Amino acid sequence: MKxxxxxxxxxxxxxxxxxxxxxxxxxxxxxxxxxxxxxxxxERRAVLADGEQQLLVRYEGLIPSRTSSDxxxxxxxxxxxxxxxxxxxxxxxxxVVPKDESGMVRYAKAHVIGxxxxxxxxxxxxxxxxxxxxxxGMDWPARLAEYNRGGGKAVLAAGAVAATAATTTTAAAIQAxxxxxxxxxxxxxxxxxxxDPELRKRFIGWAVPRL
Numbered sequence: 001m002k003x004x005x006x007x008x009x010x011x012x013x014x015x016x017x018x019x020x021x022x023x024x025x026x027x028x029x030x031x032x033x034x035x036x037x038x039x040x041x042x043e044r045r046a047v048l049a050d051g052e053q054q055l056l057v058r059y060e061g062l063i064p065s066r067t068s069s070d071x072x073x074x075x076x077x078x079x080x081x082x083x084x085x086x087x088x089x090x091x092x093x094x095x096v097v098p099k100d101e102s103g104m105v106r107y108a109k110a111h112v113i114g115x116x117x118x119x120x121x122x123x124x125x126x127x128x129x130x131x132x133x134x135x136x137g138m139d140w141p142a143r144l145a146e147y148n149r150g151g152g153k154a155v156l157a158a159g160a161v162a163a164t165a166a167t168t169t170t171a172a173a174i175q176a177x178x179x180x181x182x183x184x185x186x187x188x189x190x191x192x193x194x195x196d197p198e199l200r201k202r203f204i205g206w207a208v209p210r211l
Contacts, residue, residue: 022088023048024092030095031060033140034055034056034141061108075108080127081127084115086117093114094115127153
């Protein structure tokens with residue numbers, strides 16, 4: 001089953017290579033937990049569709065221990081929903097983070113973050129996603145979808161929510177193959193070989209953890 005999902009990933013990545021997209025990167029002391037409509041490349045990078053979209057991010061500061069890395073202190077913020085509008089751009093999250101422990105603690109409790117495109121700020125809306133209880137193993141895409149069913153100030157417009165739901169439904173439908181596995185494998189191999197080196201690296205980085 002997982003092998004089939006990996007082949008499907010190749011098709012989705014290669015088939016969407018020519019489509020417009022927005023690339024987002026966050027600083028090393030932040031983590032992207034989920035996106036409204038797109039793909040996480042790793043904890044700090046994501047590729048999203050054009051238009052109005054959301055990032056779910058969290059600040060994760062680290063205070064190194066003087067004795068052992070096992071004693072490092074981690075300072076985390078509550079997850080933040082960032083809504084923005086962009087098309088065919090490369091965005092970077094902007095944050096001015098203190099370096100001292102007391103400043104990091106204050107920052108985690110009340111921090112303002114923004115997005116830059118070409119070094120210039122773009123309009124965005126930030127809101128805290130309230131999470132009760134343990135966050136380990138949390139289904140963040142599901143929590144973001146739940147947030148959008150509420151009345152938060154960073155929710156997506158109705159049309160964008162519908163597009164996100166349609167994308168999810170389409171991806172689920174694709175997982176039921178309509179061609180023999182051998183034929184599907186041949187098609188996907190050709191798509192992979194047709195992709196440029198950067199796209200191949202992106203896919204491999206996505207696929208390996210799922211094998």
